Amino acid sequence: MARIEWDASLETGDAAVDHQHRAIHNLFNQLETSACNEAECMRVLDFLTEHVVVHFATEEELMLRSAYPAALAQAHIAEHHAFTDNVRDQVLAFRCGRLTSTKPLIDFLREWLTTHVHECDRQLVEYLHARGMTGRLPPDWIAAEDRASA
Numbered sequence: 001m002a003r004i005e006w007d008a009s010l011e012t013g014d015a016a017v018d019h020q021h022r023a024i025h026n027l028f029n030q031l032e033t034s035a036c037n038e039a040e041c042m043r044v045l046d047f048l049t050e051h052v053v054v055h056f057a058t059e060e061e062l063m064l065r066s067a068y069p070a071a072l073a074q075a076h077i078a079e080h081h082a083f084t085d086n087v088r089d090q091v092l093a094f095r096c097g098r099l100t101s102t103k104p105l106i107d108f109l110r111e112w113l114t115t116h117v118h119e120c121d122r123q124l125v126e127y128l129h130a131r132g133m134t135g136r137l138p139p140d141w142i143a144a145e146d147r148a149s150a
Contacts, residue, residue, distance in 0.1 A: 004028060004110060010117055012125040020055045021117055027051060028109050031102060041102055045091050052087070056080040059124060066133050068124065076120045083112055 004025050011018055027048040031041060060080070063073045086108060093099035 004113060010114070012117065012122050014125040014128065017059070017121060017125055020051070020058065021113075021121070024048065024051050024055060025113060028106075028113060031109070032106055042095070045094075045102075045105075049087065049091065052084070056084070059121070062128055062133065063124065066128055066131050068127055072123065072127075076124060079116060079120055083116070 006022055006025055010021065010025075012021070027044055031044045031048060060073075060077060062068070063076065068076075087105065090099060090105040090108070094102060094105070099105075
């Protein structure tokens with residue numbers, strides 16, 4: 001499987017969101033390289049899950065504080081919930097042995113990481129830019145990232 005290399009096409013233009021996306025991409029790439037080692041996969045999946053939860057909370061807080069249009073916020077948040085449910089189900093299946101490979105999860109993550117960033121996240125960031133509300137990285141995200149890289 002091929003790594004997802006970060007490039008300019010994945011940039012949203014918001015330093016904080018891009019910082020979080022890079023960390024999530026790095027964890028995804030770690031997951032791909034640890035595919036043969038179950039213990040390492042579980043460690044990376046735990047960190048990835050934590051990062052994604054913090055990232056979604058960051059985006060949803062920005063939506064709330066910026067008065068992001070309700071219909072767009074609902075659709076974006078629905079994607080977050082669908083993602084979280086799908087990943088939780090696949091991780092649980094992997095932990096229980098019902099899923100013997102991380103390939104379905106990796107395939108899902110690869111698709112999500114490229115399409116969601118290009119579509120929903122970019123739209124949110126453009127709205128935030130128009131309101132002067134970009135580039136604010138919350139301290140709890142930095143702490144989570146430091147724990148993941150340790």
